[in-house]
Amino acid sequence: MTQPDQPSDRSTRRTRATTSDGERYTAHVANLRHALEVAGDRLDPSVAAHARSVLAGADERLALGVDHTIIALAGGTGSGKSSTFNAISRLSFADVGVRRPTTARVTACAWSQSATALLDWLAVDSERRINRGSELDGDAELGLDGLILLDLPDHDSIEPAHREIVDRILPLVDLLIWVVDPQKYADEALHAGYLRNLAGSESSMIVVLNQIDTVAPGGRASLVADVSRLLEEDGLVGVDVRTISAKTGEGIEELRATLRDAVSKRSVAASRLADELDREGRKIAAEVRPTVLQQLSPLVQGEVDRVAVAVGVAAVVDDVRGVVRFGGVRESDAPRFRAPQESAVRVIRSRWITKVTDTMRPTWAQSVDTAVPTYSELSERIVAALSAVTIDTTGSVGGRRARTIGWSFAGLAVVSGIFSLLLTIGVLDLGTVWKALAGILTILAVLGTVVSFVVGARLRAALGEQRAVIVRDAALAVLREVVEREFVGPAQRVLDEHTDVRESALSARDSSSTGRVAEV
Known part of the structure; x- marks a missing residue:
C-alpha cells in the first residue's frame, strides 16, 4: 500500500467543477507520448523504452479509471466484515435480490456508474457487485461518489486462494480498514501475516474494533489501548483505532465520514500514475538540457x-x-x-x-x-x-x-x-x-x-x-x-x-x- 496524498493535493474532486484526475492524466500521457514521438531516436534507448512501457501501463490504468477511491474491509473469520460492509453501504444484498455475501470471494459496492472495468480487473464476480448509484437516498450519500467499497475474503482462511486475493488487492487500495473483534484482535496470523508488513502505511489504515456492544463500557478504553500497544509492537505507530458495532450502528456514521474524507483525496491509482509520469517526464527532460540556445x-x-x-x-x-x-x-x-x-x-x-x-x-x-x-x-x-x-x-x-x-x-x-x-x-x-x-x-x-x-x-x-x-x-x-x-x-x-x-x-x-x- 502507498500513502494517500494530503488533503491539499486535491480538494473534493467530485463536488467542484474542476478537471478530474482521469482527464488531467490523460493529457499528461498525451504530452509524454508526444515528447517521445518528437524526440525519436535522439533519446537514450533505455529511457525511451521504459517511458513507452510506462505509457502502456498508464493507458491501462486510465481505461480502468483513476477517479475511483478503493476502500477495502479486511479481517479474519467472524470479525464482522460483512456486517460492517452492509452497515456502511446501508444496503442488504438480500434486499436487492443478490445472495448475501460470504467471505470466500470479493464483494463490492460501487458509488459510481463507471466502475465496471475496474471491478472486472479486480476480479469481482458480477453477482457480487452492487451499484450504489441507483440507491441514493438524499444527502446521506453525498461525498461518496466514486467510492468502491470492497469486502475481502478472510485473511485467516485455510484456502490459499483467499489469501492470494487479499494479497493482490491490498496494494491497490486507498484506505484499508482492518476489522477485528474483541476476542481475536491479538491473533498472530493477523499481526505476523499482515500488520507487521505494513509499517509506513499508518496514515492509510484504520483498525476498527467491531462488536463493541459486547464489551462493557468500562472496559472499552483499555481494550483500545491494548490494540494500539500491539500495533506499535508491529511497528505501526499512530494508527487510528476506533470502536464500532455493525449490529447497533455505533461508530458507523463516524466511519462513513472517514470514507468521505478519503474520497475527497487523490486516489492511490492517480497518485501512482502521477508519480510514474513525473518520474518519466524528469528522465526525458534530463535528456534535453535547458541550457541549449532557444533562438538563433x-x-x-x-x-x-x-x-x-x-x-x-x-x-x-x-x-x-x-x-x-x-x-x-x-x-x-x-x-x-x-x-x-x-x-x-x-x-x-x-x-x-x-x-x-x-x-x-x-x-x-x-x-x-x-x-x-x-x-x-x-x-x-x-x-x-x-x-x-x-x-x-x-x-x-x-x-x-x-x-x-x-x-x-x-x-x-x-x-x-x-x-x-x-x-x-x-x-x-x-x-x-x-x-x-x-x-x-x-x-x-x-x-x-x-x-x-x-x-x-x-x-x-x-x-x-x-x-x-x-x-x-x-x-x-x-x-x-x-x-x-x-x-x-x-x-x-x-x-x-x-x-x-x-x-x-x-x-x-x-x-x-x-x-x-x-x-x-
Missing part, C-alpha cells in the same frame, strides 16, 4: 559577415567603386564574386554547429549536423545566390558630360591664351581692349576647365559609391537569405523540437510538483 536569430549577422568575407564581398564592392569612379566598364568586364574556398566554408559550418549544439547531448548535436547542408551544398547555394546580384559598372552620364565640357573649356583656354600671348608680345596689334578681353577669356576658360573636371570627378565618385552600396546591400541581403535558410532554418527546427520535447516532458508532471522544474 541574434547569431545571423555574425554568420552573414563570415560568409561575406569568404566570398570577397568587400573586394567586389571596392572594385565597383573604383571602376565607376574612373568611368565604368562594360557589363562583361564588371567585377564578380569569387567562389568561397572549401576550407573557409568548412570552418564556417563547423563553427556554426559547435555554437548551436553547445551543451546538447551527442544525439541531438548529430541531429543538427545532419540537418544543416554539407559544405559543398552550402558553397553551391552561396554561389547561386550571389549570381543573382546585379553589378552595374556603367559610367556616369553626368560625369561624361562634365568631362566633355571640361575638355571644351580646356580647348578654349588654349586658343584664348595663345591669342592673348600674341597680343602681349606685339605680334598682333589690336589695342588694349582686345588684350584685356583675351586675358579675361583665358582665365574664365581655365576656371571652366577646372570646375568641369572637378564636377565630373565628384559625379563619378558619388555614382561609384552609390553603386558600391547597392552591390554591398544586395550581396549581404542574399547572403542573409542563405544563412537563414541553410544555417538557421534547419538548426532552429531541431532546437524547436528540443524545446518541444523538454516542455512536453515537463508538462507530463503533476501541477503539485511544478516547483521542482528548475531541478531538472
Whole structure:
C-alpha cells in the first residue's frame, strides 16, 4: 500500500467543477507520448523504452479509471466484515435480490456508474457487485461518489486462494480498514501475516474494533489501548483505532465520514500514475538540457559577415567603386564574386554547429549536423545566390558630360591664351581692349576647365559609391537569405523540437510538483 496524498493535493474532486484526475492524466500521457514521438531516436534507448512501457501501463490504468477511491474491509473469520460492509453501504444484498455475501470471494459496492472495468480487473464476480448509484437516498450519500467499497475474503482462511486475493488487492487500495473483534484482535496470523508488513502505511489504515456492544463500557478504553500497544509492537505507530458495532450502528456514521474524507483525496491509482509520469517526464527532460540556445536569430549577422568575407564581398564592392569612379566598364568586364574556398566554408559550418549544439547531448548535436547542408551544398547555394546580384559598372552620364565640357573649356583656354600671348608680345596689334578681353577669356576658360573636371570627378565618385552600396546591400541581403535558410532554418527546427520535447516532458508532471522544474 502507498500513502494517500494530503488533503491539499486535491480538494473534493467530485463536488467542484474542476478537471478530474482521469482527464488531467490523460493529457499528461498525451504530452509524454508526444515528447517521445518528437524526440525519436535522439533519446537514450533505455529511457525511451521504459517511458513507452510506462505509457502502456498508464493507458491501462486510465481505461480502468483513476477517479475511483478503493476502500477495502479486511479481517479474519467472524470479525464482522460483512456486517460492517452492509452497515456502511446501508444496503442488504438480500434486499436487492443478490445472495448475501460470504467471505470466500470479493464483494463490492460501487458509488459510481463507471466502475465496471475496474471491478472486472479486480476480479469481482458480477453477482457480487452492487451499484450504489441507483440507491441514493438524499444527502446521506453525498461525498461518496466514486467510492468502491470492497469486502475481502478472510485473511485467516485455510484456502490459499483467499489469501492470494487479499494479497493482490491490498496494494491497490486507498484506505484499508482492518476489522477485528474483541476476542481475536491479538491473533498472530493477523499481526505476523499482515500488520507487521505494513509499517509506513499508518496514515492509510484504520483498525476498527467491531462488536463493541459486547464489551462493557468500562472496559472499552483499555481494550483500545491494548490494540494500539500491539500495533506499535508491529511497528505501526499512530494508527487510528476506533470502536464500532455493525449490529447497533455505533461508530458507523463516524466511519462513513472517514470514507468521505478519503474520497475527497487523490486516489492511490492517480497518485501512482502521477508519480510514474513525473518520474518519466524528469528522465526525458534530463535528456534535453535547458541550457541549449532557444533562438538563433541574434547569431545571423555574425554568420552573414563570415560568409561575406569568404566570398570577397568587400573586394567586389571596392572594385565597383573604383571602376565607376574612373568611368565604368562594360557589363562583361564588371567585377564578380569569387567562389568561397572549401576550407573557409568548412570552418564556417563547423563553427556554426559547435555554437548551436553547445551543451546538447551527442544525439541531438548529430541531429543538427545532419540537418544543416554539407559544405559543398552550402558553397553551391552561396554561389547561386550571389549570381543573382546585379553589378552595374556603367559610367556616369553626368560625369561624361562634365568631362566633355571640361575638355571644351580646356580647348578654349588654349586658343584664348595663345591669342592673348600674341597680343602681349606685339605680334598682333589690336589695342588694349582686345588684350584685356583675351586675358579675361583665358582665365574664365581655365576656371571652366577646372570646375568641369572637378564636377565630373565628384559625379563619378558619388555614382561609384552609390553603386558600391547597392552591390554591398544586395550581396549581404542574399547572403542573409542563405544563412537563414541553410544555417538557421534547419538548426532552429531541431532546437524547436528540443524545446518541444523538454516542455512536453515537463508538462507530463503533476501541477503539485511544478516547483521542482528548475531541478531538472
